[in-house]
Amino acid sequence: MKYKMYDEIIEQPRSLKDTLSEEKSHMKEIAEKFEEFDKIYLLGCGSSLSTCYSAKSALDFISDKNIEVYTGYEFFYNKKIENENAGALLTSQSGETADTVAALRMSQQKDIYTVAITNESQCTMIKEADDTVITRGGRESAILGTKTYVTQLMSLYEILFSMNNFKDDAQKIKKEVLGNIEKLPSVTEDLIKKTEGEGKEIAEKFKDDDIFYCMGSGPNYGLAYKLAMTMFMEGALKHACPLYSGEFRHGLIERAEKDVPIVFLNADYPGDDMTTRSIEFCEKLGTKSLVYNMKDYSDMNPLMSPFSLVIPLEWFIYYLADFNNEDPGATRHIGKVRY
């Protein structure tokens, strides 16, 4: 196809399968170690930060475990991070992002146990972390992250849901999620085949729009964050802003005019009550809404929503860039310009 990102979308099922077969037993060992910590930090930047948001929210539904999420430099400059019985899962596709490397080094100074989850076996984070998980995406050229995103998100879910300190009534959900992870390669393959045409059609309809708001609740907020920050802005070169669904009426409601498209991600989480109310409000107003319902794409546990919805969104973004004659995988400044 025209751009490399096309092949990288297609390679996602294989990447998921290889990561599971190479790293699953080691991720179970990491889970055992992390069960013992009083606190878990999930750290990363950009697309990697978005996987931390989603995994934390998913776990928060069924566990009391104390988990905090930070982007690299917010962690690095946080004066309250102290020596404590804590572990950090540091996510980075490249394993070289300066912010995340700084967070890794700072964790080690504070005696926080570090695990790097990255796609590059020879990177700085692999060399310096106490333990490692290598996602098996192979080199990814598209800056917004497709196969590196799904494998990283899967690794976080696998580690966190394999821990054993869950409430009794949560055991069923934990089992279901771990079972769904096993099926991810084939589910993803089906979604890739089924949603390309739809993504292209939607992209044609929205190709001239310049600004998009992206809303979600629970684990879908993480995906809304990725959608805005990396998929729209870095991939399709469109302005975009992520929001919690519950924040709709605290600002965007005043701007929800007919000319501003809003992408809603919905998985019927308790917080999606606010997503539904916002969708209905926008329907009445005639806003250009784009609604992605988890149940239209998959019958997995709703906590798996980011895995299901990211595939149709990847096609949408791929063709949105293509209709505007942009390579969705290209980078203009990231990694080239010092700032």
Ligand SMILES: O=P(O)(O)OC[C@H]1O[C@](O)(CO)[C@@H](O)[C@@H]1O
């Ligand atoms: O996951 P890494 O390699 O640390 O990279 C972070 C970078 O990747 C992106 O998330 C793009 O995928 C950027 O937003 C960010 O600068």
